[in-house]
Amino acid sequence: MIMSLKEMLSDDFSEEFLLCGNSACSGCASELALRWALKALGSKTVVVAPASCTNVYIGLWPGAAPTVPFINMAFAAGASAASGIVAGYEALGKTDINVMTWAGDGGTVDIGIQALSGAIERGTNFIYACYDNEIYANTGTQRSGSTPFGAITTTTPYGKPIHKKNISQIIAAHDIPYVGTVNGADPRDVFAIFKKIKDITGPRFVHLLSPCPPGWRFDSSLIAEIGRLAVDCGIWILWEQENGEFHLRGKSRRLLDKSNRKPVDEYIKKQGRFRKMTQEGINKIQQWVDGNWLAIEKTVKGQC
Ligand SMILES: Cc1ncc(C[n+]2csc(CCOP(=O)(O)OP(=O)(O)O)c2C)c(N)n1
Numbered sequence: 520m521i522m523s524l525k526e527m528l529s530d531d532f533s534e535e536f537l538l539c540g541n542s543a544c545s546g547c548a549s550e551l552a553l554r555w556a557l558k559a560l561g562s563k564t565v566v567v568a569p570a571s572c573t574n575v576y577i578g579l580w581p582g583a584a585p586t587v588p589f590i591n592m593a594f595a596a597g598a599s600a601a602s603g604i605v606a607g608y609e610a611l612g613k614t615d616i617n618v619m620t621w622a623g624d625g626g627t628v629d630i631g632i633q634a635l636s637g638a639i640e641r642g643t644n645f646i647y648a649c650y651d652n653e654i655y656a657n658t659g660t661q662r663s664g665s666t667p668f669g670a671i672t673t674t675t676p677y678g679k680p681i682h683k684k685n686i687s688q689i690i691a692a693h694d695i696p697y698v699g700t701v702n703g704a705d706p707r708d709v710f711a712i713f714k715k716i717k718d719i720t721g722p723r724f725v726h727l728l729s730p731c732p733p734g735w736r737f738d739s740s741l742i743a744e745i746g747r748l749a750v751d752c753g754i755w756i757l758w759e760q761e762n763g764e765f766h767l768r769g770k771s772r773r774l775l776d777k778s779n780r781k782p783v784d785e786y787i788k789k790q791g792r793f794r795k796m797t798q799e800g801i802n803k804i805q806q807w808v809d810g811n812w813l814a815i816e817k818t819v820k821g822q823c
């Protein structure tokens with residue numbers, strides 16, 4: 520359930536576990552989402568972050584922004600390091616500590632996928648959160664497996680020629696207790712989902728859309744609007760799979776009906792990374808989006 524603003528500002532979660540004054544870019548959804556995920560999880564949380572923007576914007580000890588234990592890890596090892604930490608706590612009989620990997624899409628869909636698949640297949644009791652800014656942002660905007668069709672990066676100067684990898688469906692195929700997608704530019708959505716999954720036992724995977732103003736080329740004041748448009752046009756679908764049960768959630772529940780979806784060009788035309796996209800390219804993305812919704816419709820109908 521989404522919180523009201525009044526509830527969000529109540530004393531219950533006024534405590535900060537990611538301090539301000541860190542070096543994230545203005546309008547960074549990764550930093551915003553991490554802040555609200557930690558508010559939901561609370562002080563008894565250990566975070567592992569493989570190589571990414573996150574290691575940079577949290578800063579260096581003793582001036583680092585997190586107030587919870589935070590481990591910067593090698594690029595490929597986000598999930599395996601978390602597995603080791605979970606095993607250590609289990610050996611000590613400590614069962615009340617949340618272990619969370621906080622990784623970018625490069626560290627998840629490309630280089631970290633083997634460790635992630637292994638950790639969730641073993642049933643590791645942890646949260647794996649992938650903030651998906653659809654690029655390797657920290658090293659200057661290279662394409663990842665999660666970069667969408669047509670997006671310009673330094674390694675796809677004419678736009679990426681193929682669609683993005685569907686990592687959340689790949690993880691859902693592992694049949695773990697929880698897989699869900701979140702609008703990372705909406706703190707209420709982030710808070711509600713992390714609060715909900717905190718007490719689930721076993722592997723939990725959260726896939727957050729993470730708009731990145733410098734990488735996607737939009738003004739940082741537009742972060743909430745870009746996240747909202749992604750959901751409204753159906754390019755980012757809010758869904759959950761809990762113990763094998765799939766359902767749409769939030770605004771996406773009413774978007775199965777195509778007439779409720781905005782056209783994708785509203786989303787695409789707001790971002791400089793798509794500046795070389797032709798109308799043909801936009802049509803191709805629209806078809807891809809519509810195809811994704813048809814697949815969802817079949818899943819939903821198959822469950823009825
Ligand atoms: C094995 C290895 N290769 C390359 C790098 C350089 N490197 C550090 S962060 C990064 C990009 C990470 O991208 P992503 O996981 O999407 O996170 P983001 O930077 O977007 O936050 C790269 C390529 C590295 N640290 N280790």
Ligand code: SF4
Binds near residue numbers: 656
């Ligand atoms: S480059 Fe993008 S992901 Fe990295 S800190 Fe800046 S806004 Fe965040």
